[in-house]
Amino acid sequence: MPTMIIKNVNILTMNKNKDIVENGVIVIENNIIKDIGNEELLNKYSCGNIIDGKNGILIPGMINTHTHASMVVFRSLGDDVPNRLKRYLFPLEKMLVNKELVYIGAKYGILEMLLGGVTTFADMYYFEDEVAKAAKVLGIRGILGETIVDFPSPDSEKPYGGLEYSKSFIENYKDDELIIPAVAPHAIYTNDKEHLKRAYDIANRYKVPMMMHVAEMDYEYNNCIKEYNMTPIQYLDSIGILDERFISAHSILVSDKDIEILDKKNVGISHNVGANSKGAKGVAPIIKMHEKGMKIGLGTDGPMSGNTLDIVTQMPLVGKIHKLANNDRSIFPSSEILEMATIGGAKALNLDDEIGSIEIGKKADLVLFETDSVNMQPIYDYYSVLVYSANPSNVDMVIVNGKIIVKNKILVGDNNTQKELINQLQIMKKKILDIANKL
Amino acid sequence: MPTMIIKNVNILTMNKNKDIVENGVIVIENNIIKDIGNEELLNKYSCGNIIDGKNGILIPGMINTHTHASMVVFRSLGDDVPNRLKRYLFPLEKMLVNKELVYIGAKYGILEMLLGGVTTFADMYYFEDEVAKAAKVLGIRGILGETIVDFPSPDSEKPYGGLEYSKSFIENYKDDELIIPAVAPHAIYTNDKEHLKRAYDIANRYKVPMMMHVAEMDYEYNNCIKEYNMTPIQYLDSIGILDERFISAHSILVSDKDIEILDKKNVGISHNVGANSKGAKGVAPIIKMHEKGMKIGLGTDGPMSGNTLDIVTQMPLVGKIHKLANNDRSIFPSSEILEMATIGGAKALNLDDEIGSIEIGKKADLVLFETDSVNMQPIYDYYSVLVYSANPSNVDMVIVNGKIIVKNKILVGDNNTQKELINQLQIMKKKILDIANKL
Structure with missing residues (x-):
């Protein structure tokens, strides 16, 4: 019935x-x-x-294939500042990120995503248990991975604490109806070879997704060439961690040869056109990946980078920026852009058997x-x-x-969540400003 | 009181x-x-x-410095088609554009602008009397110019009929509280030297704005170089029609020397970043113009080119596309973008003594x-x-x-305008589709 x-x-x-x-x-x-x-x-x-x-x-339902939703608490702080990461973000995260901030931020970010038509999001941050809790309270689908970094982080006094966190997080959520746990090493410039392999081993043992920032930063690319004489993609391939469960966020600084590797290994691509352009990071060559039929979804990145968390506002940017960059008004017709926002994202996350299209x-x-x-x-x-x-x-x-x-246009049967969350954000904003003003 | x-x-x-x-x-x-x-x-x-x-x-109030609002009746038709102008737009305009279409389209477009925070718009199309009527009914400020072209157009069986139309339009509206009449030769590839000068003479005699598509199309640029060995800007300067009342829409294909001319002549610039990127036309070098303190406002272009008519959705594009094109995340901080959307637009239209900022x-x-x-x-x-x-x-x-x-968020004291206009658009859509499907 x-x-x-x-x-x-x-x-x-x-x-x-x-x-x-x-x-x-x-x-x-x-x-x-x-x-x-x-x-x-x-x-x-x-x-x-x-x-x-x-x-x-x-x-x-639209799919946000890459974000750090809880960072919404910092949104509109330090935009347009050249050294924003080191001047604002890292100190603020070090001093302020705790379970409460992550939970409130995630709930707020998830509310924004739901109201904007996102039904599945892939998230990597600290204390992903809190993100999972928020996702379950509001009823969104989440692919969630604890960030793994080589320095002490809000969730761990020791470097690489995210590895242990990931294991227990995966155990806790491996049979959940809405949450798919994942492994999420931050990047090659914040994880050494040994720990990247350990992260991969966890993902492989549990058959869960592995998500990572890849070929996003110029220093990431330049150092990789300098140290290994390989591009980031070639380096990741050389250590054997690229496979069909790998989700490569950004993927801007990739060569034709890199694209061949990504295609061969059936890697999923998260294209973050809004954040990448606002950050002046370049245009990912997704037209070439798209021509090969690769798995490409759209992502917002964190709201300090891309500001909004919905996928609707990403779609026109995909058309405009790629038409412009390729000097061709006919590429990426709208149907292909909606494809990336839905079934493409599902493919990138290997969920296209279950979601991403309206099929019996x-x-x-x-x-x-x-x-x-x-x-x-x-x-x-x-x-x-x-x-x-x-x-x-x-x-x-x-x-x-x-x-x-x-x-x-509102959350069903709930008149208070939005107001309450905005109030909580206001309280948090005062604490954040107290610190930010001293930075 | x-x-x-x-x-x-x-x-x-x-x-x-x-x-x-x-x-x-x-x-x-x-x-x-x-x-x-x-x-x-x-x-x-x-x-x-x-x-x-x-x-x-x-x-x-935000200022839309360049549009063809009535074209909203064609919105979402023929997007992504390479030869869209010749395949769809010109035949459709020839067969369908009449006073009724212009009035309904203008009213609809103006409603969209008002709901989105545009309080002044600069428009060029055919039958601008109808646009003026719609503007006055809804209460928006408009700088309106009849398009002048060298071929028979919906408003004139003879070429350049827009010149005569402009004169009587200016006479009719020269003392209006909300409408500022203007002269609007379409472009250098649709107006010869003699008629451009005549258009300028009218603008000069009545001291009204002159608006024109400038340095937008590659063929416009290439033909100008070929024929005159000058860029479009240099050509316009050489025939003596650039001055502080001139509003140069698009201004994409401009050299440093061109920028010097535009600056010296105190020309107003209408930057149409959304339409220009969607049409893969290039990035206007407004960062250089901005550094010189030139008069730069934002425009949407017609809704077959830029789709939406509000200025809010143009603003993030200004940031993202120029940061990307200039490889610098710190250029065009948000305050400067809101400046272009408001007082910058007022300056470009020479209305900054009256509008564009909140001042006593x-x-x-x-x-x-x-x-x-x-x-x-x-x-x-x-x-x-x-x-x-x-x-x-x-x-x-x-x-x-x-x-x-x-x-x-709704039109004051009016529950029907929006619904009625949508119904009128539906009826018009059937006629338009009958013809478009045969093209």
Whole structure:
């Protein structure tokens, strides 16, 4: 028996053929998509819970393949400062990051993601248990990995404490319905060869994802060439840790040869176009990766780098920046950009059997855009409207794992979470400013 | 006697010192800003109309310095198509553009601009009388010019019919409170020397602005070099039509020498970063112009090129694309980007004595952003929040010329305009699709 039917929606399935069902109906049973079709389905199934989609646009839940959600507590601090990382971020993290900050920040960031249509996010930070707790409270899907670094960090007095943390985190969450634990060494410039291999061994033993910042920084690239006479990708390949479970965040400074390696090893790519451009880091050559059919998803990076956590605002940037960088207005048509935001992200995270498209048998992770706002009309091309006109405030309803989390643009059955969180952020802001003003 | 007081707002004045008044109060008398200060002003003035700004962010009305608003009827049609102009746009305009389309399109586009915080727009299209009518009905400020081209156009069976149209349009609107008539030759590749000079003579006689697409297209640039051995800017200068009333839209393909000319002639620049990047046209070197202190505002271009008509979504693109293109994360700090969106645009249009900043004596063109939405918190830096986190749906109240046009995110005292316009667009869409499908 269906638990929910949504009618009067224009469904962008994002299946292999990119089928579109106009004036469509979708039938959900518990957490699974049971049927997709036109109005005739309303005769085929009976259900007490029929939702009118009001001629909106229904897409698969969007996937944020790389972020550090809790950093939202620092958002708008130190933007445009050249040495921001060392001047602000590292000292602030050292002095302030604790379980409470991570929990409140994660909850806030997850709320923003849900309201903006993100149903799955990949996160790496400190105290990921707190992020997992926040994810479960709000009902979002998360791929979560404790950051591993070669220096004392908020979660560990000793270097590489993240390795031990990861093991127990994986044990705790390996059978969770919404959380997929992961291993997350920070980068090659904060992890030596031996510990990268240990991280890989953990990921391999538990068959969990491994996420890492790769080929993002010029000093990362230059030092790698200097020390090993190899690019970061070639170095990672040489130590044997690239495989289909590896998620390579950023991947900006990659050569054609690097792309061949990434393709051969079936590595997932998290493309963070907003953060990469704001940070003046360069344009990842994803057009070449896309032509090879590689697994590419979109990410926001942390909100000190990319500010917003939704994927809607990443989409127009993908089009604009790559068209510009490649001097070709026809590359990355909107449908391919929405593909990266949904099924591409699912592929990058190896979750495309379960999520990323609207297909019978897949998990019901769905996002409904209203089409009543001025910016959402006229509609000659659904993809173009979503990519070039929509903003996260046009997201009307969000379903994760068959459960309605957001309806009429607010969190279902919850009038206080948002206000409470904003208040908590205000209190935290005072503490943060006290310290930041002395830096 | 004040006609309106707004309290409990954080005022980004955008005056010369970029003064910020936190927990501020602004006093308006008719259409003029009478006073700005802190809560003490509430004792100084008495007024029956005190509005609580709910701790929002108050900025000067944003200025869209270049658009073709009526083209919103075609939005999302033919995006990503390489030969879009010739395949879709020109035939559609030839067959479909009439007074009715221009009026409905303008009204729709103006509604979108107002809801997104634009209080002044510069527009060039056909039948600008209709655009002016729509502007006055909705209450936005407009600098409007009839497009002048060397071929028969919807408004004229003969080439250059726009010249005569301009004269009578200027006569009709020269004393209007909200409308500033302008002269708008399309480009150097659609206007010969003689007619460009005639257009300039009209602008000069009436002392009205002259707006034009300049140094936007590669063929425009290449043909100009080939024919005159001059860049487009040098060519325009050589025929004597550049002056402080000239508004140069796009200005992408400009050399250092061109910038010197533009600076010397005190030309206003309309920077259309979103449309220019989506169209893969290049990055206008506005960082160099900005360093010279030139008059630079932001524009959206028409909604077939840039899709949305608000300026909020242009702002992050200015930061991201120029930081990227210049390989420097510190250029164009957010305050300078909001400057271009407000007082910079006013300067480009030579209206900075009247609008563009929140200063005593200036016209009350104001935009209030709410700060209750998740994306608007935390606030360490007001400018950064507006430039990198806000979207047009965060605009809560809009005042033009002392009159509240938008309140609580909707058009004041008007429940039907938006729905009616969407319905009219739907009807028009059918006609447009009938023709577009045969192209």
